[in-house]
Amino acid sequence: MKGKRFKTPFLKGHLLPNALFFFAGLPKGSVVSIDVTKNCNLRCKHCYFFNSKHETELSPEGWSRRIDQLKKQYPFLYSVTWVGGEPLLRPRIIEENMHKFIHNLVVTNGSIEFPMWEKMHFHVSIDGDEAAHDEIRGQKGLYAKIRKNIDNAKGLEVSGAMVITNTNKNSIGKVLEDFHGSNLAGFMFDFYTPSMGAYGKDSLCIDVYERDQIIDTIIGYKRGKYSKLIFLPEEVFELMKSANMNKVVKNCPLKRSAIALDTNGLKKPKCVMGADADCSKCGCIVPYYLFLRQDKKYIIKSVGHEIKKRLREAYV
Ligand code: SF4
Numbered sequence: 001m002k003g004k005r006f007k008t009p010f011l012k013g014h015l016l017p018n019a020l021f022f023f024a025g026l027p028k029g030s031v032v033s034i035d036v037t038k039n040c041n042l043r044c045k046h047c048y049f050f051n052s053k054h055e056t057e058l059s060p061e062g063w064s065r066r067i068d069q070l071k072k073q074y075p076f077l078y079s080v081t082w083v084g085g086e087p088l089l090r091p092r093i094i095e096e097n098m099h100k101f102i103h104n105l106v107v108t109n110g111s112i113e114f115p116m117w118e119k120m121h122f123h124v125s126i127d128g129d130e131a132a133h134d135e136i137r138g139q140k141g142l143y144a145k146i147r148k149n150i151d152n153a154k155g156l157e158v159s160g161a162m163v164i165t166n167t168n169k170n171s172i173g174k175v176l177e178d179f180h181g182s183n184l185a186g187f188m189f190d191f192y193t194p195s196m197g198a199y200g201k202d203s204l205c206i207d208v209y210e211r212d213q214i215i216d217t218i219i220g221y222k223r224g225k226y227s228k229l230i231f232l233p234e235e236v237f238e239l240m241k242s243a244n245m246n247k248v249v250k251n252c253p254l255k256r257s258a259i260a261l262d263t264n265g266l267k268k269p270k271c272v273m274g275a276d277a278d279c280s281k282c283g284c285i286v287p288y289y290l291f292l293r294q295d296k297k298y299i300i301k302s303v304g305h306e307i308k309k310r311l312r313e314a315y316v
């Protein structure tokens with residue numbers, strides 16, 4: 001018997017959250033995204049953040065007070081996503097407040113060395129192969145720099161996240177090849193979400209039918225060499241297809257259950273992408289993932305799968 005120790009405990013990490021999703025869905029106010037700073041060291045072409053004006057931001061003390069207030073208001077609040085701007089420009093605020101949540105995620109551009117926060121999950125934006133990424137992000141040498149930072153982040157949980165646009169859509173295979181076997185724990189994909197009225201005019205935005213073909217390509221990669229690297233289930237990608245997306249976005253689970261705070265600690269009207277995002281063409285993977293997590297058949301299947309995996313590891 002190998003007696004392998006799993007990083008995530010079965011009861012607290014799998015059974016209880018799945019039971020909650022099965023019986024109650026995702027409670028209102030259980031997740032929050034925090035624009036912790038108005039600053040960023042980059043100016044990416046597809047950035048939604050700088051579409052809105054952010055002239056001020058809360059002080060560190062102001063954020064601590066705002067988070068305590070939220071925790072009182074929403075007793076089920078367990079998960080936070082630290083965004084910005086570039087959240088690692090204000091590490092002190094994250095460090096002082098992360099213990100207030102069960103689950104913490106930092107979404108970073110990867111240009112700053114990762115702080116050694118063992119319980120943190122990091123998502124690093126990797127928007128295409130070296131040429132596409134450095135072009136979109138407007139900084140030559142950035143791809144190599146984030147690769148180095150990822151390789152140095154041993155012991156931390158770091159995943160890659162690519163926003164697919166018309167500029168980088170042909171480099172998905174190359175990116176997966178580049179990061180296969182790296183220190184990345186996984187890789188996820190979003191599609192660029194246009195602003196209201198910009199679909200068909202915004203050159204970065206991919207037509208939803210072409211999106212379907214790209215999704216099939218990603219599923220093909222997942223069924224092949226990159227099954228572990230592309231860690232999200234195939235069902236999430238299927239939900240993102242043109243024939244299925246409407247059932248998710250018409251009553252978006254993120255908008256329903258999550259709170260998105262701007263740099264002043266004020267609630268944004270829809271989600272982290274702001275009031276101007278076109279929900280009918282939403283390319284953010286999170287609402288599709290949350291929809292699936294609340295699907296009863298999927299919950300039963302995934303708990304069964306986890307039990308089998310653990311038994312296999314323990315006794316084979
Ligand atoms: S790194 Fe993020 S916040 Fe900064 S400009 Fe790029 S997309 Fe915007």
Ligand code: SF4
Binds near residue numbers: 249278283284
């Ligand atoms: S843009 Fe997407 S994630 Fe945001 S509220 Fe609309 S459907 Fe939900």
